[in-house]
Amino acid sequence: MLKKTHMRTIKGIMAENRSGYLAEQISRRILTSAFPPVASLDLFVTEDCNLRCPYCFIHGKNPRQLDYDTGRAAVDFFFRESKNESRITVLFIGGEPLLNFTIIRKLVLYCRNIPWNGKKLNFNTTTNGTLLNDEILYFFQKYKISILLSVDGGEKTQDSKRKFKDGSGSFAILKDKIPLLKQYQPWLGVRMTPSPETVSRLFYDVKELFRLGANQFIIGPASGIRWPDDSIRTYELELRKVARWYIRKKLSKSPIRIGQLGLDPQDPGFDPKHHIWGCGAGRGRLSVTVDGKIQGCAKVQGLNDLRGLIYFGDVWRGFTNLSARLAFITTALHLREPCRSCDLVDHCAGGCPAVNIEASGSLFLPDPSECKLSAISLRTKAYAIQKYNSVLNEQNREKEY
Numbered sequence: 001m002l003k004k005t006h007m008r009t010i011k012g013i014m015a016e017n018r019s020g021y022l023a024e025q026i027s028r029r030i031l032t033s034a035f036p037p038v039a040s041l042d043l044f045v046t047e048d049c050n051l052r053c054p055y056c057f058i059h060g061k062n063p064r065q066l067d068y069d070t071g072r073a074a075v076d077f078f079f080r081e082s083k084n085e086s087r088i089t090v091l092f093i094g095g096e097p098l099l100n101f102t103i104i105r106k107l108v109l110y111c112r113n114i115p116w117n118g119k120k121l122n123f124n125t126t127t128n129g130t131l132l133n134d135e136i137l138y139f140f141q142k143y144k145i146s147i148l149l150s151v152d153g154g155e156k157t158q159d160s161k162r163k164f165k166d167g168s169g170s171f172a173i174l175k176d177k178i179p180l181l182k183q184y185q186p187w188l189g190v191r192m193t194p195s196p197e198t199v200s201r202l203f204y205d206v207k208e209l210f211r212l213g214a215n216q217f218i219i220g221p222a223s224g225i226r227w228p229d230d231s232i233r234t235y236e237l238e239l240r241k242v243a244r245w246y247i248r249k250k251l252s253k254s255p256i257r258i259g260q261l262g263l264d265p266q267d268p269g270f271d272p273k274h275h276i277w278g279c280g281a282g283r284g285r286l287s288v289t290v291d292g293k294i295q296g297c298a299k300v301q302g303l304n305d306l307r308g309l310i311y312f313g314d315v316w317r318g319f320t321n322l323s324a325r326l327a328f329i330t331t332a333l334h335l336r337e338p339c340r341s342c343d344l345v346d347h348c349a350g351g352c353p354a355v356n357i358e359a360s361g362s363l364f365l366p367d368p369s370e371c372k373l374s375a376i377s378l379r380t381k382a383y384a385i386q387k388y389n390s391v392l393n394e395q396n397r398e399k400e401y
Contacts, residue, residue, distance in 0.1 A: 035325070037083035040280075042287040042298040043074055045103050046095040051128055051170060053162050055195055055222035057299045057354065058095060065100045066290040070315065071107045074288045077315040079114065081286075089122045092145075093287075093298055098131040108143050126150050126191065128162065130170055132177045137184040147181065149190045149214070153205025157198045175212065182213050187255075189216035194238075196222075196231035202238035207245065216257045223355045227369040236376045243384040251391065260377060261384040281353050282328025288315060296328040299354035327363055328353060335364040338371070348374050 045066045047058060066074075075090070082088045090111070092104050104125070111121060123145040132147075140147060151174060152158050159169025182188060190209055194202050199221070206217060219242070221227070221235060242258070249256045250263050259267045279285070281297035288294055289301065294312040313320035339345050350356075351366030351374070359367035 035319075035329070036283050037085045038078060038081040038284060038286050039085045039087065040089045040091065040285040041074070041078045042091045042093050042285070043071065043107075044094065044288065044290050044298070044301065045071070045092050045097045045100040047290055047301075048099055049094060049096040049128070050099065050130060050164060051096065051162050052165055053193075055161070055193060055225055057224065058301055061095065064290045066103050068103060068106050070290070070292045071103055072110055073292060073315040075107060075111060075114070077288075077294075077318065078286075079116070079119075080318075082119065085119065087120045087122070089124060091298075092123070092125040096128055096131065097125050098127050098136060101131075101136055105139060108139075108145070112143075122146070124148065128170065128174075129177050129181065130173050132181055134180070137181065141184045146189075147185055148218075149178075149181070149188060150193075151190050151209065151214075152192055152194070152198065153201060154208035157201050157205050160198060161193075161195060178213050187215050188213055189218065190214040191218045191220065193220060193222050194235065195225065196227055199231055199235050199238060202235070203241040203245065206242050210249075210256060215255050216259070219258070219260065221373050223352060223367070223370060224358050225369075227373065232369070232372050232376070235373065236380065239376060239380045240383065243380050244387070247384060247388050247391065250388065260381060262381045263384060263388050279349055279352065282312070282325050286312075292316065294319065296325070296353060299352060300357070336366075337364075338366060342371075344375060344378060347378055 043066070047064045048061050049056070049058070052061075078088070078090065090107075094100075097104065108123060111123075123143065124147075125140075125145060126148045127150065129149045129151060139145075152161055155169070155171040155175075158171040158174065162170045164170060178188070192202075192205065192209070194205075198205075202219070206219075209217070219239070227235075243261055246256065246258050246261055246263065257264055261267070262269065279297070285297065286294055287296070287298040287301070292315045294314060295301065295310055296312065300310045310324065311321055312325045319325055333340055333345070336350050339348075339350050342348070348371075350364070351370050353363050355370055356363055356366050359365075359370075
C-alpha cells in the first residue's frame with residue numbers, strides 16, 4: 001500500500017507536468033520504495049491462436065509474437081520488480097502460447113541461468129491443448145511448468161464455441177490429447193468458460209470433463225458480453241447442481257477440487273476484504289505484451305483503443321505512466337459508487353478492471369451482468385460450505401453413537 005506522503009508527492013509531480021530529469025528520478029525513487037512487489041507476471045508470447053472462440057478477451061488475432069530480446073528484458077524487469085518476494089510466477093499466455101513454444105523454451109532456459117538470489121520461480125501456462133505433443137510435454141515436465149487446460153466441456157459445448165479457423169470443432173482432438181497430457185501431469189486443471197448459449201449444460205460439462213480426467217475446475221462465465229436474465233438464472237441452477245455433486249465427490253474422497261466453492265482448507269474463505277478492490281492487477285500481478293509494454297493485467301490486451309490508460313510503461317524503461325498504475329491500485333471505495341451500497345462489498349472485489357473499462361469506460365463502474373454473476377458465485381459458495389459442513393457434522397454425530 002502506498003503511504004499518503006508518497007501519493008501526494010507522485011500526484012504533485014504529475015499535476016505540475018514536470019518533464020525534467022530530476023522529476024523523473026524522484027518519481028522512480030518513490031516507485032521503487034512505495035509500490036508493492038510484483039509476484040506474478042503474465043507474459044504474452046503470441047497474439048495469435050489456432051481457435052476462434054467468440055468470447056476471447058483478445059479481440060481479433062494477429063501473427064505478432066514475442067521475440068527473445070523482448071522476452072529476456074521482460075524477465076529482467078520482473079526480477080527487479082519482484083523485490084523481496086520469495087515465491088514468484090511467470091505465466092506464458094496468448095493467444096495460444098504453444099504457437100510460440102520456441103520462445104517459451106528459450107526463456108525458461110534463460111531463467112535457469114539467472115541468479116534469483118533465493119527466490120523460488122514457478123512457470124505456468126494456459127493452453128487450449130490442441131497443440132500438445134510429447135516434445136512439449138516432456139520439456140514442461142522436466143522444468144516443472146504447470147499446464148492449465150482452457151476447455152469448455154463435452155462435445156456439443158466445446159464444438160459450439162471453441163472452433164478452428166475453418167469452423168470445425170476441437171473436441172475430438174482435445175479428447176485424444178487429454179490422456180497424453182495426464183501421462184506427464186496427472187493432476188489436471190481446467191478453465192471452463194460457460195456462456196449464455198452453453199450454460200444450460202454446465203453441470204453435464206463438468207461431469208464430462210471429470211470423466212475425461214480433469215481434477216481441478218475454474219468456472220468463469222464469459223465476460224464482456226450480455227447475459228440475459230434467464231441465462232443468469234440458469235447459471236445459478238446449474239452451479240447449485242455442480243455444488244451438490246462436488247460435495248458427494250469430496251465425501252467419497254474423489255480426486256477433485258473446485259476452489260471457488262470453498263470446501264478445501266486452502267480455498268479462499270469469507271473473511272471481509274475491507275473494500276479492497278480488484279484481483280491484484282497492477283499491484284502484485286502485471287502483464288507484458290509481445291512488444292514489451294507493461295499492463296495491469298492480461299485481459300486489458302484487447303482494449304487497444306485505450307492505450308493511454310492501459311499501459312504503465314515498458315520493460316526497458318520501467319514504469320513511466322504513473323497515473324495509470326495508481327488508478328489500478330487505489331482502494332478508494334468512493335470511486336466505486338455502485339459498490340458502496342452493495343451487501344457484498346466486503347466479499348466482492350468490484351469486478352474485473354478490463355471488463356469494467358469495456359462495459360462502462362471506467363475502472364470503477366462494474367458491468368451489471370458481472371455483478372449478478374459474482375453474486376451467484378458467492379451465494380453458491382455459501383450454500384456449498386453450509387451443506388458440506390452439515391453433512392460432516394451429521395457423520396461425526398453418528399460416529400459418536
